[in-house]
Amino acid sequence: MTTNWTIGGVREAIAGKKVSARExxxxxxxxxxxxxxxxxxxxxLCEERAYAQADKIDAAVAKGEKLPExxxxxxxxKDTISTRGVRTTCSSKILENFVPPYDATAVxxxxxxGAVILGKTNCDEFAMGSxxxxxAYGVTQNPAxxxxxxxxxxxxxxxxxxxxxxxxxxxxxxGGSIRQPGAFCGxxxxxxxxxxxxxxxxxxxxxxxxRIGPFARKVEDVAAVLKVMAxxxxxxxxxxxxxxxxxSSELKKPVKGMRIGIPREYFGQGMDAGVRAKIEAxxxxxxxxxxxxxxxxxxxxDYAIATYYIIATAEASSNLARYDxxxxxxxxxxxxxxxxxxxxxxxxxxxxxxxxxxxxxxVLSAGYYDAYYLKGQKVRALIAQDFREAFQKVDAIVTxxxxxPPFKLGERTNDPLQMxxxxxxTVTGSLAGLPxxxxxxxxxxxxxxxxxxxxxxxxGEAQVLRLAHAFELAGGATV
Amino acid sequence: xxxxxxxVLRVAELAYLDLTEAELETYRAQIDEIxxxxxxxxxxxxxxxxxxxxxxxxxxxxxxTLREDVVVPCNVAGEILKQAPDPEAPYFRVPKVIER
Numbered sequence: 001m002t003t004n005w006t007i008g009g010v011r012e013a014i015a016g017k018k019v020s021a022r023e024x025x026x027x028x029x030x031x032x033x034x035x036x037x038x039x040x041x042x043x044x045l046c047e048e049r050a051y052a053q054a055d056k057i058d059a060a061v062a063k064g065e066k067l068p069e070x071x072x073x074x075x076x077x078k079d080t081i082s083t084r085g086v087r088t089t090c091s092s093k094i095l096e097n098f099v100p101p102y103d104a105t106a107v108x109x110x111x112x113x114g115a116v117i118l119g120k121t122n123c124d125e126f127a128m129g130s131x132x133x134x135x136a137y138g139v140t141q142n143p144a145x146x147x148x149x150x151x152x153x154x155x156x157x158x159x160x161x162x163x164x165x166x167x168x169x170x171x172x173x174x175g176g177s178i179r180q181p182g183a184f185c186g187x188x189x190x191x192x193x194x195x196x197x198x199x200x201x202x203x204x205x206x207x208x209x210x211r212i213g214p215f216a217r218k219v220e221d222v223a224a225v226l227k228v229m230a231x232x233x234x235x236x237x238x239x240x241x242x243x244x245x246x247x248s249s250e251l252k253k254p255v256k257g258m259r260i261g262i263p264r265e266y267f268g269q270g271m272d273a274g275v276r277a278k279i280e281a282x283x284x285x286x287x288x289x290x291x292x293x294x295x296x297x298x299x300x301x302d303y304a305i306a307t308y309y310i311i312a313t314a315e316a317s318s319n320l321a322r323y324d325x326x327x328x329x330x331x332x333x334x335x336x337x338x339x340x341x342x343x344x345x346x347x348x349x350x351x352x353x354x355x356x357x358x359x360x361x362x363v364l365s366a367g368y369y370d371a372y373y374l375k376g377q378k379v380r381a382l383i384a385q386d387f388r389e390a391f392q393k394v395d396a397i398v399t400x401x402x403x404x405p406p407f408k409l410g411e412r413t414n415d416p417l418q419m420x421x422x423x424x425x426t427v428t429g430s431l432a433g434l435p436x437x438x439x440x441x442x443x444x445x446x447x448x449x450x451x452x453x454x455x456x457x458x459x460g461e462a463q464v465l466r467l468a469h470a471f472e473l474a475g476g477a478t479v
Numbered sequence: 480x481x482x483x484x485x486x487v488l489r490v491a492e493l494a495y496l497d498l499t500e501a502e503l504e505t506y507r508a509q510i511d512e513i514x515x516x517x518x519x520x521x522x523x524x525x526x527x528x529x530x531x532x533x534x535x536x537x538x539x540x541x542x543x544t545l546r547e548d549v550v551v552p553c554n555v556a557g558e559i560l561k562q563a564p565d566p567e568a569p570y571f572r573v574p575k576v577i578e579r
Contacts, residue, residue, distance in 0.1 A: 101558040194534045208534055234546065240535060306517040317494060324495070326571050331564035337576050338495065346497025354496060358487060359510050361494045375520050377530030382523065384531060416509050417516060433534040458535070 003031070005167045007073050007221040014061060014072045021054035021061075021072030025116050028074040032118070032165045040140045041150075041159040043079055045119035046086045050074075053116045070228060071114030076166035078157045079120040080127050081212065082201035083107055086117075090203050091135035092125045094323050094330045094348030104201025105236065106170060106212045106229045113228040118166055121156030125350045126320065127177055127205045129153050130422045133413055134352040141409075144186040144449050148406035151181030154215070158185040161215045168216040168225050172202060174209045175308050176401075176426025179438035182215055183401035183451020186440050186477070188222050188468060189215045193459050194433035195240035197226070198233030206315035207238075209308075209430050219439060219469040223247035226461065242459045250462035255470040256290030258463070261394035265301035266425055271403045274444035279400045281479040282441040282452045282471070286398065289470055296394060298386040301428055303379050308427040309420055310363050310376035316353075317360030323348060355416060384432040391457040396467050399425050401438040401451030425453060435461045439468045440477040452476065481514040482507060 002009065005024070013019045019027075029047060036042050057072045077083060080090045082100035089095045103111075111117060124134035132140045132155025142150040143163035150159045154171030158181035161169050171178040173191040182189020191213040202212055214225035230244040262283060267276065287293050325331035325344030332343040349357070363372035390397060403424055412419045429436040434455050441452035452471065456464035487507045491498050498506065560566040565573070 098562060101555055101562070238535075300523075303520055303523065306520050309513065310517060321494075325564060326573055327559070328562035329564070333565075333574070335574060337573050340574055341495040342497040345495055346499075349496075351502075354498065354502065355506050355509060357494050357496055358490050358498075358506050359513060361490045362482065362486065362510070365490060365493065372517065374530055375525060377532065378525035378528040379520050379523060381528050381531035382525070417512055420513070 003164045004217060006218050007070065007167060007216070007224050010073050010167060011067075011071065014057070015067060017061065021057035021116060022051060024072055025050050025054040025074060025118070028118055028165060035163050035165060038141060039143055039159050039163050039165070040138050041121055041156040041163060041165060042076065042119045043089060043091070043122050043137050043156070044087045046083070046117060049086065050116045050118055053111060057114055057116075068112070068114035069224060070110060073115045073167050074118050075110060075115045076118050076121050076157055076160040076169040077107060078123050078154050078169070078171050080123060080172050080203045080205070081107060081170060082203065083117065083120065086120060088120060088203070089137070090126045091123050091137055092348065092350065092353070093136045094344070096330060098329055100201070102201060105198040105233045107201065109229050110225070121154070121160055121169060123156055124153035125353050126203070126316070127153040127172055127174055128316070128352050128356055130176065130180060130419050131407075131412065132156060132181070133409065134350055136350055139409055142185055142406050145184070145406040145447060147408055148448070149184065149409055151184030151406065153177040155181045157215050158182055158187060158189065161185070161187050161217060168214055168221055170212060171215055173211050173213055173430065174206050175312060175430050176423040178213045178215065179401050179426050179436055179451065179453060180423065182438040184406040184449060186443070186449035187215055187217060188219045188437060188439045188472070189213070190222050190226060190437040190464070191435065192226055192230060192461050193240070193435045195238050196435070196459070196461065197229045198236040198239040200233055200235035204319040206312040207319065208315060209312060219437075219465060219472050220248060220251055222437070223251055223465045223469070245462045247462055247465050251466050251469045253466055255467055258291045258396065258467060259394040260286055260291050260293045261296035261390050261397045262293055263296050263298040263301065263390070263397060263399060265298050266399040270421065270424070271400065272405060274448070275400050275403065275405060275450050278442040278444065278450040278479060279452060282476060283398060285474055285476060285479055286471060289474055291467070293398070294394070296390050296397070298390060298428070300379065300382045300386050304383055304428045304431060305420055305424055307376045307379045307383065308423070308431060309359070310372050311380060311431070313356045313360030314364050314373050315360070317357045317364065320353070320357055352416070380431050383428055387432045387434055387455070395463055397455040399453045399455070401425060401453040405444050405448035405450060429455045434458055435464050437464050437468045439471055442477065442479040480511060481518070482511050
């Protein structure tokens with residue numbers, strides 16, 4: 001029997017009574033039992049909750065009821081997303097024993113659609129990192145490239161799908177944290193437009209950038225999971241009322257004649273030659289599909305990392321002020337309230353989180369606000385304008401997801417700036433608030449996965465998915 | 480040098496963050512390098528650029544309409560207190576703040 005389930009495969013097998021939801025859940029927990037010790041994709045499992053949901057699906061099958069779209073699909077959830085009654089740590093010591101009293105809207109929508117939540121996945125602490133090495137609970141191995149990082153920050157979610165421990169998973173993307181691990185682990189991974197998916201229950205890192213999105217084995221599965229989560233939520237005032245298209249049927253529309261911009265600035269210095277060769281082959285493939293590719297200019301690209309690390313750290317320093325040891329999480333008791341705050345935060349946060357709180361507090365502090373934060377907000381406007389102008393001429397923008405292939409564990413941990421530069425092609429779309437996907441685009445020397453990134457205009461999820469799907473069907477994963 | 484040891488100490492004070500001597504020096508050097516890199520933004524003339532304070536365009540934000548202000552039940556105090564390191568219902572207990 002198959003182990004690399006797709007959502008379509010699960011749907012058929014459950015409806016045709018070839019497998020029950022309970023059996024499928026057991027099969028995935030068995031694989032987690034075999035592989036997780038080595039991969040370390042999961043931090044917490046929620047078997048009771050998963051089996052209760054699976055039994056509900058099986059009862060519906062027995063009664064011949066119409067099944068919801070994700071009935072019985074085993075899904076893993078990043079540990080920055082709240083799950084009622086299931087420990088949610090953000091891979092931080094400061095939330096080691098935190099059990100949320102409610103579910104994130106994304107999670108409850110998945111369960112309402114029949115999905116079985118298996119457990120919570122490892123990530124960089126508070127989603128700050130590009131390799132999942134900043135977790136307080138150990139590194140995650142890349143199942144697609146042994147010895148290498150899975151990418152980050154949603155590395156556990158990517159690895160869970162790549163190692164067949166889940167059919168799909170949820171990650172969060174602030175500067176590339178879904179797309180880059182998707183690329184590194186050789187699977188499709190997407191963030192919708194800012195506001196497309198409710199963030200109620202997402203533990204905040206940088207609120208003007210954070211988004212929830214799916215990983216899966218196939219683009220059509222990414223589309224199905226995104227569709228279920230998308231749409232206005234009264235509990236998140238930043239979620240949008242823009243209508244949600246039927247992504248699954250939109251996928252099937254032709255891509256012939258689609259105008260694709262290739263920004264020259266994304267092929268500059270610092271780009272690995274192997275990545276370049278694969279992306280160029282991928283662009284050729286898009287041409288063969290009848291897309292019209294043309295070079296475009298996005299002159300502010302080179303300023304995106306600097307802008308991102310001002311805005312993201314400023315927002316993080318503010319969002320993480322809530323961890324004070326008073327209401328939840330770790331407390332390191334000291335003689336005064338202020339020294340309790342200090343000791344708690346000093347002991348509870350890891351190195352990268354502390355570094356970003358210091359940087360973020362600095363760029364917001366009196367005397368530096370204009371020079372850094374305000375400057376960053378202005379350059380962010382210029383980066384968004386680059387995209388708006390480009391989308392007047394093209395329907396999609398295609399770039400590499402990462403300038404480098406998966407790197408070795410430990411290779412970049414001592415140099416924060418080098419680690420930040422790994423996000424150089426993903427942070428642009430994050431700053432502009434636009435939808436982006438990474439799809440597999442061959443492997444360097446047959447070993448190291450490369451991801452091709454597709455950006456669309458605001459709420460252009462359907463055309464992004466359509467192009468990614470066509471690319472996948474045409475053999476993009478083996479260019 | 481963009482950031483001094485005193486700057487890091489001042490900022491850690493603002494953020495209520497205890498740093499060890501070793502952390503202090505490591506972060507100072509690393510943040511110095513990051514700020515040096517960030518300095519490249521000064522190549523751009525942004526005199527007449529409006530800062531981007533909102534991600535979505537006005538017509539895409541749901542908040543263009545305000546909701547009705549209605550009371551909804553929210554009986555979660557007990558559950559929330561269960562997460563507290565030192566609860567004494569209905570309070571969170573902390574070290575003494577005011578000296579007599």
